[in-house]
Amino acid sequence: MASVGQAIERAVVFGASGGIGAALVERLQARGAAEVFAASRRKPDDLPDGIQWVQFDLDDEDSIAQAAEKVGSPLDCIIVASGVLTLHDGSGPERSYRQIDAEAMARVFHLNTVGPALVAKHFLPLLPRDRRAVFAALSARVGSIGDNRIGGWHSYRASKAALNMLVRNYAIELDRTHKKAICVALHPGTVDTALSEPFQANLPEGQLTPPDEAAANLLDVLDGLTSHDSGQLFDWKGERVEF
Incomplete structure (x- = not known):
């Protein structure tokens, strides 16, 4: 997709200790973001120089509120890359249902x-009102x-269906x-991470994507979106997926 957005200056990635999250942090820094915050429950051992770590725990809403206070506003990009x-x-x-x-x-x-949803509650208020900004959740x-x-x-x-509905709700409210x-859900494809590892054995050749490539794909998709795309689910190729 062609880039339509301005450069990201301040970004935060939740789930930064995971495969896709860590790759997103590195890609954002490599693309020239002035400040990148890596949010995770524990500080990653291989956190790149210049990246600011922010502690949060999905089981502790206070930790998310404290993370929002630490990061502050405005934020150009919020990505929630956590999940199980x-x-x-x-x-x-x-x-089976059984x-x-x-x-x-x-x-x-x-x-x-x-x-x-809790991340959105505390971090959507940090988005600027006068320019393009993105909230994206991996679905x-x-x-x-x-x-x-x-x-x-x-x-x-x-x-994930419920997450997609929340993204649509937040997009309507943000508008x-x-x-x-821009508030969207993203499908990264099948990425070579711990999440997909137990299910990789029968994948067709070429269907498994390295985390760095997946991160690049997702950021390219975000680059090509406008406010008219808000509230939708997009795959790693930039194609809209039916809810």
Whole structure:
């Protein structure tokens, strides 16, 4: 997509200790952003020089509020790259409704939907009202209701579908006060990270994308968006995905 936006000067990436998040931080810095904040629960061991670390925990809303206070305004770009497919106890996406577990489903929703909602609550007010700015949350094509052909993965699909709805809601609300703001969900494709690792064995050759390439793709997509694209889900090629 052709670039239509001005250069990003101040950006924050949530989930900066993950594969895509870390790559986004490095790409933003390489593209010339003056200030890049890497937000994660623990400080990454390989945090690049010049990157400012911000601690946050999706289980602690106060930590998100404190992160917003530390980063301050204005922000040109907010990216939420946190999310989960397999829980720490090994619980993976359900293949059948018979496998649904209430606690596991609630946890997936908290990390994939409620967490980004809390980030938006505290960070959307930091977007400027007088110029282009972006809020983007990593979603997934499998969160598309219209594109669902095979079912399964109930908690993950549903949590991403809910995230897509929140993005649409926030876009509508932002348009009342931030006419140039862009609020979108992004599908990065299948990226070579810990999230996708348990499901990589049967992927067709060439379908697995390195994190750095995925980050470059996503930032290129954001470059090409305008406020008219706000509230939509885009894939890594810049094509709109049906909700």
